[in-house]
Amino acid sequence: xxxxxxxxxxxxxxxxxxxxxxxxRIILSRTLGAEGLGVYQAAYSVFAVFxxxxxxGLPVTLSRILSKxxxxxxxxxxxxxxxxxxxxxxxxxxxxxxxLFFFRDPFTGVFADxxxxxxxxxxxxxxxxxxxxxxxRGVFWGNKRFFAYSFVELIEEMLRIGVGILLLLLxxxxxxxxxxxxxxxxxxxxSFAIAAVYFFVRGGKLRSPRGELKPLLxxxxxxxxxxxxxxxLSSLISVLFPFMLRAAGYSSAAxxxxxxxxxGMVMPVMAVPCAFIGSIALVLxxxxxxxxxxxxxxxxxxxxxxxxRATLLISCALLPFYLVCGSDVGIMLYSxxxxxxxxxxxxxxxxxMSLTMITTSILNSLGCEKKTLGIFLAxxxxxxxxxxxxxxxxxxxxxxxxxxADSCITALLSILLLRKKAGKLHLGHFCLRxxxxxxxxxxxxxAARCGFxxxxxxxxxxxxxMLVILAAELTLFSLLHLADIRGFFARFFRKKHKNSLxxx
Numbered sequence: 001x002x003x004x005x006x007x008x009x010x011x012x013x014x015x016x017x018x019x020x021x022x023x024x025r026i027i028l029s030r031t032l033g034a035e036g037l038g039v040y041q042a043a044y045s046v047f048a049v050f051x052x053x054x055x056x057g058l059p060v061t062l063s064r065i066l067s068k069x070x071x072x073x074x075x076x077x078x079x080x081x082x083x084x085x086x087x088x089x090x091x092x093x094x095x096x097x098x099x100l101f102f103f104r105d106p107f108t109g110v111f112a113d114x115x116x117x118x119x120x121x122x123x124x125x126x127x128x129x130x131x132x133x134x135x136x137r138g139v140f141w142g143n144k145r146f147f148a149y150s151f152v153e154l155i156e157e158m159l160r161i162g163v164g165i166l167l168l169l170l171x172x173x174x175x176x177x178x179x180x181x182x183x184x185x186x187x188x189x190x191s192f193a194i195a196a197v198y199f200f201v202r203g204g205k206l207r208s209p210r211g212e213l214k215p216l217l218x219x220x221x222x223x224x225x226x227x228x229x230x231x232x233l234s235s236l237i238s239v240l241f242p243f244m245l246r247a248a249g250y251s252s253a254a255x256x257x258x259x260x261x262x263x264g265m266v267m268p269v270m271a272v273p274c275a276f277i278g279s280i281a282l283v284l285x286x287x288x289x290x291x292x293x294x295x296x297x298x299x300x301x302x303x304x305x306x307x308x309r310a311t312l313l314i315s316c317a318l319l320p321f322y323l324v325c326g327s328d329v330g331i332m333l334y335s336x337x338x339x340x341x342x343x344x345x346x347x348x349x350x351x352x353m354s355l356t357m358i359t360t361s362i363l364n365s366l367g368c369e370k371k372t373l374g375i376f377l378a379x380x381x382x383x384x385x386x387x388x389x390x391x392x393x394x395x396x397x398x399x400x401x402x403x404x405a406d407s408c409i410t411a412l413l414s415i416l417l418l419r420k421k422a423g424k425l426h427l428g429h430f431c432l433r434x435x436x437x438x439x440x441x442x443x444x445x446x447a448a449r450c451g452f453x454x455x456x457x458x459x460x461x462x463x464x465x466m467l468v469i470l471a472a473e474l475t476l477f478s479l480l481h482l483a484d485i486r487g488f489f490a491r492f493f494r495k496k497h498k499n500s501l502x503x504x
Contacts, residue, residue: 010279013150017157018272024161025268029334031168032176035253038260040177042238043119044184045263046110049228049235050100050124054093054131057224058085058216059138060285060364065216066142067289076207082139084209084216089131097127110239113256115177122181126188133192136199144286148198156191160184222369226376233380238263241387241399248392258396265339266400269322269329270346273354276314280307281361288365300366304422307358309430313482315354316434320469322347324445328462338396346400352407359414366421375417379410430482437476445469 029037062085069077100107101124108117140149164183168176238259245255284307291299326347330340356379363372386402394401419425448468452461477483 010146010150010283013147013154014279015276017150017154018274020154020157020161021268024164025264026333027165028180029265029336032180033257033260035257035260036177037264038242038256039113039115040119040180041260041263042111042113042256043116043181044123045234045238046116047120047123047127049232050093050096050127051130051134052227052230053224054096054127055089055134057220057222057227057369058089058135059141060223060361061216061220061369062135062138063142063286064289064365064367065212065219066139067286068293070143071290071293077212078142079205079207080209081212081216082135082204083206084212085135085138086132086206087209088213088217088220089135090128093128093131097124100124113252119177119181122178122185126185129192130188133188133195136192136195139199139204140195142286145202146283148202152191152195152198155194156187159190160187163187219369222373223364226369226373229373229376229380233383237383237387237399237402241391244387244391244398245395248395250395259399261336261339262342262396262399265330265334265336266342266346267403269326269333269343270349270353273315273318273350274357277311277354277357280310281358285361285365288362292366301422304362304418305425305427307362308355308425308427311354311358312351312427312431312434315350316438317473317477319347319350319438320442320445320473321466322350323442324449324469325462325465328458332459332462342397342400345397346404349400349404349407352404352411355411356407356414359411359418363414363418363421368417368421371417372414375410375413378413379406382406382409433480433482437473437480437482441469441472441476444472 028040032040062081065081066078069075069081101121104121108114111117111120137149137152140146140152160183163186164180167179167183171179242250242252242255242259245258246252250258284303288300288303291303323344326344327337327340330343331337334340360372360376363369382405383402386398386405390398390401415425445465445468449461449465452464455461456464
């Protein structure tokens with residue numbers, strides 16, 4: 001299976017997972033409200049810190065190490081590295097869980113809202129099993145078993161949503177925030193069990209980790225530090241941002257609602273491109289690491305160029321929809337006009353956010369973990385300054401400004417570093433053609449929306465506007481040779497014609 005076909009399969013699973021998660025977010029936002037969603041998100045962001053410390057750096061580092069051993073034909077070292085990663089995740093997660101339960105009373109003071117502590121300790125019960133599960137997915141990733149990697153993740157999301165909805169329906173009088181956390185815990189146990197069974201059925205073996213513990217630990221530390229810092233930043237913001245809003249005159253409930261709206265409503269919409277870009281990164285990293293350790297510099301440069309062009313194409317293709325239809329989408333999904341305005345206002349964040357995601361994955365696969373940590377810290381400084389200074393002037397918009405500053409700083413520094421590692425990226429002409437396609441599409445979309453709302457109702461106007469933008473983009477992408485639209489449709493109809501002839 002070639003790179004593009006594999007990426008298409010992974011994209012299908014990622015898109016399905018993100019769609020399900022997105023729909024579940026809508027259900028939760030309507031069931032729990034912005035305040036309840038803010039409580040859940042604040043608790044989860046703190047839990048994510050400990051989950052990150054336990055395992056986050058291990059999967060990506062293990063994937064790279066497995067690619068290196070495979071390139072050199074060291075099968076036994078692959079098994080030892082996998083065992084070492086599982087051992088390290090347990091060494092962190094088990095003692096951490098015990099300590100947090102032992103010191104529960106003093107630790108509860110971390111949360112601004114006491115309801116957050118109850119949610120956190122429910123999630124904490126699944127820390128060890130989901131840490132090992134993350135490592136097992138790293139094994140699948142490193143061995144290029146992309147179907148298993150994506151399928152198990154989709155099953156986890158389906159279980160989380162199915163159990164969550166079932167509990168909310170069967171126990172309407174119970175606390176909805178607590179039931180949501182219980183559903184997440186059950187999904188952790190089930191996904192771990194499925195991944196473990198698949199690991200052993202497909203010939204996975206546990207071997208002495210001797211010789212692999214030290215290199216795996218030291219290679220994963222920068223990635224773990226970066227992701228732990230990210231989780232700590234999210235946790236800090238979950239406490240600091242409501243506090244700064246209260247200092248600016250907001251009530252406690254209003255401050256938590258602002259936080260819940262940004263993280264629970266706006267960010268899931270902004271994360272839609274991640275389903276596609278994450279697929280590119282998932283398929284690219286093992287291949288890129290393998291070519292890098294074999295010394296194939298030309299192949300590495302070609303893979304990097306393809307990944308960046310695909311990322312820019314995806315994010316720019318979505319940009320007009322966010323600019324023109326963002327406000328309407330917020331009303332349609334959440335019945336919340338302000339969330340829609342924020343989606344529209346921060347539409348341009350799609351570009352730096354998408355570039356940050358793909359360049360960080362590429363740089364980590366090339367052994368630049370320490371430098372990506374420094375870049376992350378530079379971006380985080382912009383986020384913190386915005387949260388500390390701007391809430392009194394912008395309210396909830398301060399968090400959006402912080403996210404934009406973070407993404408822009410990180411993307412710029414990552415691109416500069418990647419240029420040093422992979423040589424000239426040759427993206428100037430490609431970006432110019434993208435600009436010539438996206439701006440007219442957005443302008444036509446604005447004009448169409450203004451006309452449609454005068455004639456049709458709300459939903460027909462939104463649907464027709466999206467169709468106009470889609471038609472404009474398909475036409476301009478084809479004319480400017482950004483994508484082979486004609487070839488795609490020609491192959492599609494040729495295949496459909498062959499199938500109809502083969503059917504008796």
